[in-house]
Each structure stands twice: as structure tokens, then as C-alpha cells.
Amino acid sequence: MEKNQKLIENARGLLALKKKKSFSLFRSSLYLFKLSWTRLITIGIVGLILFNFILFVLFKQISAVNLILEITNKLNAIIIPIFTVLITGYAIFQALANGNTLIRMISVKHVDTDNQKLENLSKFGVYNLYFYGLSIFYLSLIILNYLLSVSLVMVNEDWSFSSFSATQNEIICSLAITIYLMVVLNFLIEIKSFIFNLFQIFITNGVNEITKYLEEKDSEK
Numbered sequence: 001m002e003k004n005q006k007l008i009e010n011a012r013g014l015l016a017l018k019k020k021k022s023f024s025l026f027r028s029s030l031y032l033f034k035l036s037w038t039r040l041i042t043i044g045i046v047g048l049i050l051f052n053f054i055l056f057v058l059f060k061q062i063s064a065v066n067l068i069l070e071i072t073n074k075l076n077a078i079i080i081p082i083f084t085v086l087i088t089g090y091a092i093f094q095a096l097a098n099g100n101t102l103i104r105m106i107s108v109k110h111v112d113t114d115n116q117k118l119e120n121l122s123k124f125g126v127y128n129l130y131f132y133g134l135s136i137f138y139l140s141l142i143i144l145n146y147l148l149s150v151s152l153v154m155v156n157e158d159w160s161f162s163s164f165s166a167t168q169n170e171i172i173c174s175l176a177i178t179i180y181l182m183v184v185l186n187f188l189i190e191i192k193s194f195i196f197n198l199f200q201i202f203i204t205n206g207v208n209e210i211t212k213y214l215e216e217k218d219s220e221k
Contacts, residue, residue: 006107013121014106017129022136029133032126039189047182055174063157064173071177072145072152075184079145082191083138089198090131096201097124100208105201127197134194137187 017025035043058067097105105124121129160169 006109007103011106014125014128017121017125025129026133026136029129029136032130032133033187033190035186039186043182043186046185047178050181051174051178054177055170059170059174064170065152065155065157065159068173068177069149069152071181072148076142076145076149078188079138079141079184082188083135083142086131086135086138086194089194090135093127093131093198093201096205097127100212101201101205104204104208127201130197131194134187134190141184141187 017028020028054067062070102124105127106122108123110121110123110126160166161172164172
């Protein structure tokens with residue numbers, strides 16, 4: 001009876017997700033992407049090195065417009081295959097999350113002492129929200145890179161903000177590129193968590209299949 005009550009409560013949490021608009025759903029998923037201190041420090045150090053490299057080395061050899069074009073083209077060559085992997089991984093998740101595995105994942109409440117925003121969700125709801133948020137982020141990156149590539153092709157390579165000096169333009173551009181690349185780097189690292197979540201689902205499904213097999217064997221005796 002208690003298990004059935006948990007299933008009903010957690011099913012209501014899933015229905016609450018269903019009622020949300022796409023942007024609201026994506027915003028809710030952002031609570032799942034946490035920055036550990038190790039990752040934050042690593043990204044900060046890499047960002048500082050990259051900022052200085054762009055400002056004092058790259059801008060001596062290439063214009064800001066051409067540099068951004070190169071970055072967007074190179075990033076899309078990496079991001080598009082990753083996006084394909086994410087969609088495939090989500091399909092695998094949906095295929096595995098059935099029968100006893102689905103019931104178990106819905107019956108288990110998501111626990112996060114640092115964040116109460118998702119306390120009404122089950123493990124199934126959180127996994128769904130996580131995969132959705134990660135997929136939407138990568139799709140947004142692809143679209144953004146495409147828009148930048150199309151826009152900057154029509155811009156003169158010497159273009160800059162006329163109200164700022166050449167040095168100020170380089171600093172602003174270096175900072176913007178660095179922030180953008182650090183956000184991308186963070187979500188590239190996030191693929192590790194994506195793989196870990198898939199691993200957890202494989203384990204859960206495996207345990208449920210073994211339990212089901214043993215119960216069937218016991219019933220035959």
C-alpha cells in the first residue's frame with residue numbers, strides 16, 4: 001500500500017513536468033547541472049590561460065571575426081556528433097525504462113539536500129529532465145554556432161565597436177570568446193555524468209531482470 005502511494009505521488013510529479021512549457025522545462029533542468037569546486041577551479045584556470053592566449057597571441061595573427069568563424073565551425077564538428085550520441089542514449093534510456101525497471105525508478109524519490117526545487121520528482125523524472133536539458137543545450141549550441149557563422153560571413157573581418165579603442169575591442173572579444181568556450185567546456189565535461197547516468201540505468205535494469213528471473217524460478221518450484 002505504501003509503495004502504491006509513493007507511485008501515485010511520484011506520478012503526479014511527472015504530470016507536473018508534462019504541463020510545463022519547453023523553456024520552463026529547460027530552466028528546471030538547469031538545477032541538475034552542478035559545478036563541483038574541482039570543476040569550477042579547473043575551468044577558471046583554463047579560462048584565465050585561454051583569455052591571455054587569445055588576447056596576446058591569437059589576435060596578433062588573426063582578426064576577431066575570423067577567429068570566431070573558426071571556433072564555431074570547429075565546435076560544430078564536435079558538438080553535432082555528441083548531440084547524435086545524446087539522442088541515441090536517450091532512446092536507450094527509454095527502451096530500458098519499462099516494466100519493473102520503470103516501476104522501481106518511479107517509486108524511488110529523488111533526494112538532493114542542496115536543492116529543494118526537484119524534491120517532488122522520482123528518479124525517472126530526474127533522469128528524463130536531465131537528458132532533456134542536456135539535449136536542448138547542445139541543440140542550442142548548434143543553432144547559435146550556425147547563426148554566428150552565417151552572420152559573420154557577411155561582416156568585414158576588420159569590424160569592431162567604433163566607440164571603443166582597438167585594445168578595448170580585443171579585451172571585450174577575448175572575454176566573450178573565453179566565457180563561451182568555458183560554458184562549452186563545462187558541458188563537454190558533463191558528458192561524463194551522462195554516461196554515468198546511463199550506466200546506473202543499465203545496472204538498475206540488470207538487477208530487475210535478475211530479480212524477475214529468480215521470482216519466476218521460485219514460482220516454478
